[in-house]
């Protein structure tokens with residue numbers, strides 16, 4: 001499955017009648033099994049782009065379409081947000097089952113998927129717990145299991161780990177890579193964290209300040225499983241510096257323009 005974003009521009013109505021261009025002429029293809037990470041300054045339109053791919057918003061112009069779906073149906077999209085949006089009154093398994101009920105799956109298939117994805121995210125034994133009984137990292141795992149259980153064609157993740165402490169975040173990044181190796185889902189991932197982008201991505205898309213445009217797309221040519229190892233630390237730092245350099249230059253240009 002390939003997601004094609006073609007000449008997409010998004011404008012929102014501004015406060016005093018004029019319109020605000022959030023994204024300008026975005027062209028990007030997310031290839032099958034590819035993990036694409038969007039980085040860029042606050043307000044550059046990362047969430048807007050993700051929400052358009054997820055069908056929650058429509059582009060003002062341009063188009064977003066999917067190639068390679070074999071059946072005649074809309075693509076199934078799994079979404080994980082920072083605010084996971086679990087139902088506090090439902091147990092973990094009931095939260096995960098929610099999407100499965102919506103799909104109209106049989107009780108037997110629901111039970112199978114629940115078991116498969118609880119195992120995948122390492123939450124076996126917590127089926128009957130309520131969200132408030134779990135740590136932040138565990139709640140995020142429930143969110144990931146819920147998104148995966150619908151067996152989506154595409155996974156969209158909007159800063160899923162930004163509310164976690166640094167150690168949990170590192171562990172969750174490792175787990176996410178592991179899950180990605182098992183599912184090979186085409187993924188679009190938004191983060192502010194450059195280290196996280198370099199650790200997870202096949203390609204990092206660097207967006208400019210608003211109106212968001214693509215400044216550069218950087219392929220991360222390091223074996224995914226070894227990116228955390230000492231052998232790759234210099235190369236890792238080089239990629240991170242390069243991305244930071246692009247974002248920084250854009251911010252400095254903005255400051256200069258503001259002064260002149």
Ligand SMILES: Nc1ncnc2c1ncn2[C@@H]1O[C@H](COP(=O)(O)OP(=O)(O)OP(=O)(O)O)[C@@H](O)[C@H]1O
Pocket residue numbers: 012013020022040041042043044045046047048049210
């Ligand atoms: N519903 C809306 N109505 C009007 N303007 C909006 C709306 N949603 C977003 N915007 C504006 O569009 C721009 C892009 O917002 P968006 O949330 O996509 O950026 P972002 O890069 O995800 O930001 P952050 O990194 O801070 O989460 C911002 O200037 C924001 O104020």
